[in-house]
Amino acid sequence: MAKLSVTSPLMILWSVFFFFHLATTPATCSNNKTDLQALLAFKNAINGGLSSWNATLHYCNWKGILCSRRHQSRVVSINLRSQGLVGSISPHIGNLSFLRTIILQNNSFHGQIPEEIGRLRRLQKIEFSNNSFSGEIPRNLSQCRNLYYLNMIDNDLTGIIIPEIGSLIKLKALGLSINNLSDNYFNGVLPASLSNASLLEELYMHSNNFTGQILKDFSRLSSLRFVDLSSNHLEGDISFISSMINCTSLEALLLSKNLLSGSLPDSISNLSTQLSFLAIDYSQLHGTIPSGIGNLIGLNRLSIANNYLEGPIPSLIALATVLTC
Template identity: 40%
Template sequence: MESRKLLPFTPHPVIFNLCLLLPCTYFTLSHSAKLGNDTDKLALLAFKDQITHDPFATLSNWNNSVHFCRWNGVICGGRHERVVVLDLQSRNLTGTISPHIGNLTFVRNVNLRNNYFHGKIPKEMGCLYWLQVIGLTLNLLQGEIPINLTQCSEVRILNLVANSLEGRIPLELGKLEKLMGLGLAINKLTGPIPKSLANLTFLRDFSLSENRLRGDIPKELGQMRQLHMFQISSNGLLTGLIPAQIFNLSLVEYSLVSENQLVGEIPPDIGFTLPNVRMLLLGKNQFYGSIPSSISNASKLERLSIPFGQLTDSIPQDLGKLKNLVELNLRRNKLGFGEGNDLGFLSPLVNCTKLEVLAFFNNILSGVLPNHITDFSSNLIYLLMEANRISGSIPNDIQKLENLISIGM
């Protein structure tokens, strides 16, 4: 394509605004070859025009001295020289996302994570039919999630984590049937979790934590059989039981539901139904009953955290089978019987050689503190057992736990 000197940017009224003025138009390759190169170049220049601060001079070569396919952060397809990747992550860019981004007709990946983009997500991104990855996490974006994004039927990853997005989660997101990762955490989203998300049967990562969602967890989410991450913690207004179907998602590695108003008992067979779980965070809810002994069968478990609940009875004595355990946090419950010896669970924990956090303070555990706590993992950082009914003496060899930062007795 012959290069030409450009005047200060003015969008071409016919070529450039095809997406903005008309319904999204799906071009054939032959048609796009005639219009596409100019369209992509002008779209990128319009994008640059909305950048108000570029501290690393990332966009300094976005000019006529270099073909746009060699501009920083731009990758083109080899055959037709159309932009297929726009990757400007972690460049400290400040500005808004130009709606003309919707003219990058063949782009597959838009990665703008970890910048300072503000304003709304352009609804024109719904024109990007080939788009597979939308990466806008760690920005300052506001407004609602555009329903138009659900026209991007090829999307596999939709990551909007850590912005200031508001409004409800669009029901229409359930149309993105190829979606494998949905990240909406750390925003200001409200309303219920849509049942329609159950249509995302290929979803692996599901992250809605740190929003303002309310209502029950839809049992229909149990249809997401490929799920590896189920993260809905720190919403505060999610209520009711965790549906049994959720506990039967056997591929789940990370189950984070803490800091809500969920109730009920922890299923007695959880160690069998979640055999791959590595992180199980259930705290700051209203779970009651006992800690299931089957949890020791979840051999990959690294973090078990159920603080601030209504748990009762004894702590299972076979948790020492969890050789990968790094954190055991059971503080502020009603565990123990207040008489006799409730500390039998401590001895097997000597086998957990990766243990860093052991916290069970503010319960009603009773008994004599065993000397073999000095044989705990040398990695132990926190040993917190205050506000129980523990007697005896502090072992002389407690100094063997040389990496302790805090010990609470």
């Protein structure tokens, strides 16, 4: 009995500690100092906000954080969409080596996107749209070989579309619209290496400062469904459109408000029958509208206004097509 009475206080203290530990640490999460320190550095680079990121909860339970079930305590997702956050991204983001998704859409992040993001080899999705990021697109982003979704629409990015982006062979969606990107004077607006991203389905580049020529050969980008290069200063012959015949899933091709010239090639009639929206208005096209354009049976909106086109409107254009000319 005496022995029990001596050890009881220690047993009580251990029980209290064990109970508290269970209450604050989920059974599926252990501690990982690298990920914890990276998240704290991320928080410190933000001006206020993220008050829920504190020691009262294990970081796997912090708002917007998802940890792996297989690799306990390793952060695989950060989702902080529309949280009113103001600040920059800490370079320590590169230490979250298990990160697969980062969504910061619709906040007020600014400054450059740190080069360290290229260390995230497991990264699959980057959603940075509607912020104020500046500077150039990090060149070593090409190291994120598993990236399939990259959206940086509506920021203040400058510089060129890096040729290294062609190394992202799993890329399916690329959004760089509404920035201050300019030309790649060596390879045109779209680097030739982009054709290596043969899985690319969505390409959004509208409202930048491009003044060069469009990539002339789209034949290897056969998975394209949506292309928007409108509202730039693109120039060159419209004949490049012939190289899109292999894009058999193409649904929308928007080239409005550029300086494209030449005449519409007859091969336009061989574009995807799934094409529903074709816009080449406010350019410098001349000649006639090819009669074969009526073969595009899925076309329900054709916008070719404010060009130098002449001649009759082909009778085979479906009555359901909204024609702006």
